[in-house]
Amino acid sequence: MLHYAESTVVEDFERGLWDELPKAGLVRGRDYELKVSNAQGNMANLVAMVDAANSDADLILLTSTPTLQAAAQRVKNVPIIFSVVANPMLAGIGPSFAEHAPNITGIIAGPGG
Numbered sequence: 001m002l003h004y005a006e007s008t009v010v011e012d013f014e015r016g017l018w019d020e021l022p023k024a025g026l027v028r029g030r031d032y033e034l035k036v037s038n039a040q041g042n043m044a045n046l047v048a049m050v051d052a053a054n055s056d057a058d059l060i061l062l063t064s065t066p067t068l069q070a071a072a073q074r075v076k077n078v079p080i081i082f083s084v085v086a087n088p089m090l091a092g093i094g095p096s097f098a099e100h101a102p103n104i105t106g107i108i109a110g111p112g113g
Contacts, residue, residue, distance in 0.1 A: 001035070001036045001060075001061040001062065002037050002038075002049050002050065002053060002061070002062040002071070003036070003037070003038040003039065003062070003064065004038075004039050004063070004064040004066045004067045005038070006040070009063075009084050010063045013063055014036070017061075035053075035057075037049045037052075037053075046067060046070050047074070050067075050075065053071075053075070054071075054078055057078055058078070059078065059079050059081065060075060060079070060080045060081070061082075062080065062081070062082050062083075063082070063085075064084055065085050065087070065088075065090070067082075068082045068085050068088060068092075068093065072092040072101060072104060076101075076103065077103065078103065079103050079104075080101075080104045080105070082104070082105075083107055086108060087108070088100070088104075088106060
């Protein structure tokens with residue numbers, strides 16, 4: 001799980017994920033391993049985090065438009081799931097909700113999401 005910066009929205013996303021995974025029958029350590037990284041608002045840190053995840057992750061969960069933008073540019077073969085992104089097309093996933101990079105999916109809040 002990659003974050004660009006700390007925020008209450010990111011904390012809510014993470015808390016919701018931790019609450020729902022066990023409800024789906026998934027147990028951390030048994031069914032999955034999840035590393036959480038935060039770039040603390042630093043683009044160099046973000047790029048390094050994306051590159052590290054690209055080299056050893058089976059799936060990348062991410063929050064924020066800058067994180068999605070970095071991942072969309074650098075990750076082509078690892079599935080990406082995003083949240084807390086206003087407009088994924090502006091982040092570079094593709095021209096529309098129907099036509100986008102095949103390894104990227106996610107959810108936005110508000111109209112159209």
